[in-house]
Amino acid sequence: MGPAGSGKSTYCQTIMQHCEAAKRRVHLVNLDPAAERFEYPPSVDIRELITLEDVMDELGYGPNGGLIYCFEFLMENLDWLEDQLGDYEDDYLILDCPGQIELYTHIPIMRQVAHLLQQWNFQVVGVYCLESQFVEDTSKYFAGVMSATSAMGMLEIPHINVMTKMDLVSKELRDKMERYFDPDPLLLADDANKSTDNRFHELNQAIATLIDEFSMVRFLPLNIRDEDSVAYILSHADNAIQWGEDQEPKEPDDDVEEADRSD
């Protein structure tokens, strides 16, 4: 999840590719009823149930109301989702979600989806994508932290934050950005004060302290062009859901061989 254009679908594609290369059984689940094109075709696709385009055409809704309608429709058709996901209950699923931030921060729909997945015995981790380009100054970083925190509080599931598009960041900026990955409250407040009016300095300090004291948000940098970086993000996600020993990577025909042996 994450704001529009923050790199959610690219994250999904990158992790898909990485997992496939490591022979992990992995499937893409598209929960974005407005999605257009996927490099990896999704194994489960909300667009087979409902598309935003149809809702907008037939009910005359705008894109935001239409999207909420699509999710309400999904909630009324949970049998469909349970049925679709049931085929993959032992596998690693990557769910691509829409970019409308209100789905995570304002209304409890994504929370319901996440909790349903848990009820269906999936281990769930929320991955929040924030675009590195957006965080070139501390005020924007504060805004990003607030929205990530809001999503984390709303969803109540294990959660990691990923700073995307790091391949677009210059070496110089990359060094400067270290402070956003593991924030120092004094530096953050100082930085924010430089670009804000005096009236906000106390608020800047309070936000910086909040970020520090509650260890609320750490961002893991993702450079999709660097395999080590992708592996690092995946290891954090795996850790959050304790993916591991009982899910050794399997060759696609291991099951067949096992069945043969037991014959």
Ligand SMILES: Nc1nc2c(ncn2[C@@H]2O[C@H](COP(=O)(O)OP(=O)(O)OP(=O)(O)O)[C@@H](O)[C@H]2O)c(=O)[nH]1
């Ligand atoms: N260079 C670079 N471009 C990226 C990266 N991630 C995403 N992009 C580009 O940013 C744009 C948006 O990326 P998407 O992955 O579609 O973002 P999204 O969050 O799924 O967008 P919505 O679903 O529309 O909310 C596309 O043009 C991508 O090619 C990245 O890591 N590096």
Ligand SMILES: [Mg+2]
């Ligand atoms: Mg997308």
